[in-house]
Amino acid sequence: MLDELIDGTLAAETRAQLEEHMHGCEHCEVTLNTTRKTIEIYRSHEVYELPASIRDRLHAAIMARCKNGC
Amino acid sequence: MDSIQSTAEIEQHPDVALVHSARSGDVQAFETLVRKYDRQIFRIAQHITQNREDAQDVVQDAFLKAYEKLDQFQGNSKFYTWLVRIAVNESLMRLRKRRTGKMVSIDEDVVTEEGSVPRDLADWSPNPEQNYSQTELAEILRKTIQGLPLGFRVVFQLRDVEGMSTEETAETLGLSVPAVKSRLLRARLQLRERLSRYFRKKKAGER
Numbered sequence: 001m002l003d004e005l006i007d008g009t010l011a012a013e014t015r016a017q018l019e020e021h022m023h024g025c026e027h028c029e030v031t032l033n034t035t036r037k038t039i040e041i042y043r044s045h046e047v048y049e050l051p052a053s054i055r056d057r058l059h060a061a062i063m064a065r066c067k068n069g070c
Numbered sequence: 071m072d073s074i075q076s077t078a079e080i081e082q083h084p085d086v087a088l089v090h091s092a093r094s095g096d097v098q099a100f101e102t103l104v105r106k107y108d109r110q111i112f113r114i115a116q117h118i119t120q121n122r123e124d125a126q127d128v129v130q131d132a133f134l135k136a137y138e139k140l141d142q143f144q145g146n147s148k149f150y151t152w153l154v155r156i157a158v159n160e161s162l163m164r165l166r167k168r169r170t171g172k173m174v175s176i177d178e179d180v181v182t183e184e185g186s187v188p189r190d191l192a193d194w195s196p197n198p199e200q201n202y203s204q205t206e207l208a209e210i211l212r213k214t215i216q217g218l219p220l221g222f223r224v225v226f227q228l229r230d231v232e233g234m235s236t237e238e239t240a241e242t243l244g245l246s247v248p249a250v251k252s253r254l255l256r257a258r259l260q261l262r263e264r265l266s267r268y269f270r271k272k273k274a275g276e277r
Binding site: 045047 | 097100101104105108109112113116117125126129130133134137191192193194198199204207208211212215226230231251254255258259261262265266269
């Protein structure tokens with residue numbers, strides 16, 4: 001149910017029950033918070049960046065081929 | 071009712087007009103689509119191939135293939151989802167070429183208990199990423215996700231990072247919705263467990 005809690009897809013009643021449980025359960029609270037943080041960190045940091053020079057080169061190559069009908 | 075609504079939503083998506091223009095020979099319109107999605111395609115290709123040159127080739131090949139096949143784009147899925155599907159297939163082909171003889175499949179289910187029972191229960195320091203430089207952090211994130219099985223890291227990337235829905239991720243990867251959900255949960259938990267090594271609150275006396 002952890003993923004549904006993270007994604008916010010749980011029915012309100014189940015969600016409320018779980019949240020009540022979590023207040024008293026450090027284990028669950030830590031797991032939920034750090035899993036949320038994991039997703040947030042991966043969302044907000046570029047793991048693989050495409051350098052501008054390579055990007056320009058790829059664009060030029062793609063567009064040249066498209067203009068020639070591929 | 072749902073299907074009527076979603077068709078209307080797709081029709082309003084700005085990509086649809088660009089695809090129409092590109093189909094009728096407007097190369098600039100296609101260039102706009104390339105500029106819009108090339109970074110995402112590169113990231114996804116890197117996650118699959120784990121090779122910079124292959125990922126660059128995939129960007130080029132995926133867009134060229136999409137351009138060639140624009141007529142086949144039905145408009146019943148988003149252009150982006152359709153493009154990602156092409157890129158995933160191109161990436162898998164490259165990976166298979168490099169790893170001849172080794173099995174390469176997103177569909178391969180990996181039985182692993184790792185992460186499902188959290189071992190490292192220490193809470194993380196507040197804003198743990200601030201303890202590292204941008205370069206160090208990028209390296210930690212790269213190393214951590216690279217250690218995951220292929221099917222886990224691709225599902226995590228598409229669903230949690232690129233923001234595709236569970237259904238779109240399933241359609242793109244040719245997986246069932248339950249398979250996507252199960253891989254996503256295991257990917258999240260494994261990443262969390264592995265990142266704990268770097269981000270957990272230090273006990274007194276620890277460096």
